[in-house]
Amino acid sequence: MEHLIVIVLLSFLAITAVAIVMLHDLVAVVMLFGIFSLLSAVIFLVLDAVDVAFTEAAVGAGISTVLMLGTLALTTPKEKTSPRFAPIPLLVVIITGAALVYGTLDMPRYGDPTAAIHQHVAPRYLERAPRETGIPNVVTAVLASYRGYDTLGEVTVIFTAGVGVMLLLGSPRRQTKRKRGKR
Amino acid sequence: MFVAATTAILVxxxxxxxxxxxxPTVYDRVLAVNMFGTKTVLLIAVFGFLTGRPDFLDIALAYALINFIAIIAVLKFFEYGDLGQSRPSRARRDRT
Structure with a gap:
């Protein structure tokens, strides 16, 4: 049943992707991007990557939809179509895709317990995380305890980015003053 | 029973x-996305029970919140053409 659900969801994903390429109404494309993100989130969740699925749903279906709509409001909701066929970009895409597929051939089989990634530190985390950290979810234990400094660095980067954006945009009061001055 | 529910949700x-x-209109698509989000929530909830992990219900609740906020933001955007407006009265005055 699980496989069947994934197959159905992946075919929905393919249909949505083709529709995104074919449609020229960009508002509709943004809406379809939202559906695409929701579908990806469910697929991640079915594959047991709950945290990735959360990020995908919050960023993909939530904030990026609004950001893209904001961009459309500043530009135009119609796509500029180029009628002539461009062979070189198509060739580049096909070659890159083929190289990526060739690269996956060397990877261990999906869910292979003898793969390198399952042999390094994962068994130790799985064995000792609940006892050493007291956190029932192992992913949370790894993120917040074993890789605590790494996560702290990430949070610092995001905080700095947020401060930078706020400095660039300015406080709302100063903006209204400037507007009044213009009038 | 959960299999039947999952099939119905997928359909x-x-x-x-x-x-x-x-x-044909933007609002049809917004409604479709909203409905798709709701079905995502339901699918996650049912999938949790299907695979014997009822804790997925909490995740489904969080998805419901994300979906709700996203649709509100999109609709507000279509109504005012801007997310920066805090007071709707001012937006209406600006538009006229």
Whole structure:
């Protein structure tokens, strides 16, 4: 049943992707991007990557939809179509895709317990995380305890980015003053 | 029983997807996305019970919140053309 659900969801994903390429109404494309993100989130969740699925749903279906709509409001909701066929970009895409597929051939089989990634530190985390950290979810234990400094660095980067954006945009009061001055 | 529910939800998802693809107006598509989000929430909830992990119900609740906030933001955007407006009265005055 699980496989069947994934197959159905992946075919929905393919249909949505083709529709995104074919449609020229960009508002509709943004809406379809939202559906695409929701579908990806469910697929991640079915594959047991709950945290990735959360990020995908919050960023993909939530904030990026609004950001893209904001961009459309500043530009135009119609796509500029180029009628002539461009062979070189198509060739580049096909070659890159083929190289990526060739690269996956060397990877261990999906869910292979003898793969390198399952042999390094994962068994130790799985064995000792609940006892050493007291956190029932192992992913949370790894993120917040074993890789605590790494996560702290990430949070610092995001905080700095947020401060930078706020400095660039300015406080709302100063903006209204400037507007009044213009009038 | 959960298998039947999952099938029904997947069929509804397909119908919502078709409406999002065809939808003549923007609001059809917004409604389709909203419905798709709701079906996502339901699918996650049912999938949790299908695979014997009822803790997925909490995740489904969080998805419901994300979906709700996203649709509110999109609709506010279509109504005012801007997310920066805090007071709707001012936005209406600006538009006229």
């Amino acid at each position: 509804t998802m397909a119908l919502a997807l078709i409406r999002a693809l065809l939808g």
